[in-house]
Amino acid sequence: MSTQAYYKERLGFDPQEAMQESLNGGAHYDGHQPKRHRGEHQPEKHDQVYEENLTKFKDERDAIQKKTFTKWVNKHLKKVNRHVNDLFEDLRDGLNLISLLEVLSGEHLPRERGRMRFHMLQNVQMALDFLRYKKIKLVNIRAEDIVDGNPKLTLGLIWTIILHFQVVELLAPVEAKG
Numbered sequence: 001m002s003t004q005a006y007y008k009e010r011l012g013f014d015p016q017e018a019m020q021e022s023l024n025g026g027a028h029y030d031g032h033q034p035k036r037h038r039g040e041h042q043p044e045k046h047d048q049v050y051e052e053n054l055t056k057f058k059d060e061r062d063a064i065q066k067k068t069f070t071k072w073v074n075k076h077l078k079k080v081n082r083h084v085n086d087l088f089e090d091l092r093d094g095l096n097l098i099s100l101l102e103v104l105s106g107e108h109l110p111r112e113r114g115r116m117r118f119h120m121l122q123n124v125q126m127a128l129d130f131l132r133y134k135k136i137k138l139v140n141i142r143a144e145d146i147v148d149g150n151p152k153l154t155l156g157l158i159w160t161i162i163l164h165f166q167v168v169e170l171l172a173p174v175e176a177k178g
Helices: 003-011 015-024 045-080 095-105 117-133 143-147 151-177
Strands: none
Touching: 045 095, 045 151, 095 117, 095 151, 117 143, 117 151, 143 151
């Protein structure tokens, strides 16, 4: 299946056709812009459909990332008899996050045992500080974002961890040889 066919099936339109139409000012371009009367504003049905399909596509992408990252996290947490069902909820207290970093790094990290927000913030901050100590760049991710269950920033954090501990560490032996 071609990329165009894939997008047409998933989004309900072909992005290249849509771009050409928007550049041409409509589906049938005759060399002239469509006439509009002063004060007349006609919402483009095509633009609305595009926005709806784009939102649906983004939601689907986020759901796939969440599912994939949850499986990756559980693969590693299994080593310490821990499990995550909902990535956004189960990382909020910071305990699973610290356990994940311990498994990946082989180091021991301190943790707060309480259940109050303060303890959660402390645990997540400990994990973030450890990542910074390891020279892993975190952009705009704060402990509050993870404790509050922010989906985008939680996915971003896990992606950063995957990149460092899965990809970078796999490349390190190759770079050492070269």
